[in-house]
Amino acid sequence: EVQLVESGGGLVQPGRSLRLSCVASGFTFDDYAMHWVRQAPGKGLEWVSGISWNSESIAYADSVKGRFTISRDNAKNSLYVQMNSLRAEDMALYYCAKGGDTSGFFLPDHGFDVWGQGTTVTVSS
Amino acid sequence: QSALTQPPSASGSPGQSVTISCTGTSSDVGYYNYVSWYQQHPGKAPKLMIYEVSKRPSGVPDRFSGSKSGNTASLTVSGLQAEDEAEYYCSSYAGSNNYVFGTGTKVTVL
Numbered sequence: 001e002v003q004l005v006e007s008g009g010g011l012v013q014p015g016r017s018l019r020l021s022c023v024a025s026g027f028t029f030d031d032y033a034m035h036w037v038r039q040a041p042g043k044g045l046e047w048v049s050g051i052s053w054n055s056e057s058i059a060y061a062d063s064v065k066g067r068f069t070i071s072r073d074n075a076k077n078s079l080y081v082q083m084n085s086l087r088a089e090d091m092a093l094y095y096c097a098k099g100g101d102t103s104g105f106f107l108p109d110h111g112f113d114v115w116g117q118g119t120t121v122t123v124s125s
Numbered sequence: 126q127s128a129l130t131q132p133p134s135a136s137g138s139p140g141q142s143v144t145i146s147c148t149g150t151s152s153d154v155g156y157y158n159y160v161s162w163y164q165q166h167p168g169k170a171p172k173l174m175i176y177e178v179s180k181r182p183s184g185v186p187d188r189f190s191g192s193k194s195g196n197t198a199s200l201t202v203s204g205l206q207a208e209d210e211a212e213y214y215c216s217s218y219a220g221s222n223n224y225v226f227g228t229g230t231k232v233t234v235l
Contacts, residue, residue, distance in 0.1 A: 035224075037171075037226075044128065044214060044226060044227070044228055044229040045163070045165075045171065045214050045216075045226040045229070046226060047216070047223070047224040047225065047226060050222060050224070057222055058222075059221065059222035059223055061126070061223070062126065095170060095171070100173065100176060100182070106218070106222045107159070107218070108159070108177070109157075109159035109161070109176070109177070109218045109224075110176045110177065110180075111161035111163075111173045111175075111176035111177075111182070111216070112161070112163075112171075112173060112216075113173045113176075113182055115170040115171055115172070116170065117170055118170060
């Protein structure tokens with residue numbers, strides 16, 4: 001079964017850091033680009049960051065650029081995001097999502113075809 | 126990058142069709158044929174319904190179809206069923222390895 005399982009969410013004070021993880025199973029992890037997408041409570045989806053299969057191509061939304069760092073460990077079938085200088089507006093459910101194309105890069109874009117159940121990040125003092 | 130614009134809500138009776146629009150700019154929807162659509166039921170993760178404007182992943186019913194004209198993409202759900210009631214989001218590649226989602230549309234089956 002193709003599966004993504006996120007972890008690492010929790011309550012954190014503004015300005016502090018948190019590292020989220022996502023473990024993949026049921027597919028060849030290093031064949032695909034991977035992404036983080038977040039959803040604030042009661043709000044819509046927001047793409048956060050993506051990484052190519054070989055980590056050579058990395059991109060961030062402007063809202064997190066300079067504060068978040070995405071990475072992956074293909075040997076561990078794992079995706080990560082290090083979130084620093086957290087703000088109230090970063091509070092959301094964070095999903096790990098698999099790119100849909102076997103090129104392993106952002107293009108061609110076949111959508112995000114597998115999603116985890118998400119991990120919740122709460123930023124509050 | 127501004128979110129793509131979707132109507133907040135849409136509705137239809139069982140068996141009818143509903144069409145949701147997704148308006149972007151000439152830098153995203155209008156430039157790339159990389160528009161995707163996602164269905165999200167309450168408390169669940171999004172599910173990919175359409176990619177590359179009009180292609181359906183395996184397992185998605187052919188009642189779901191997508192199209193694009195200029196800066197606006199559309200998702201049509203034909204033969205509405207109760208289980209189609211959900212939030213729908215469009216997404217577009219926006220260049221420089223960036224993506225943008227739509228504001229979301231709540232579809233109600235009357």
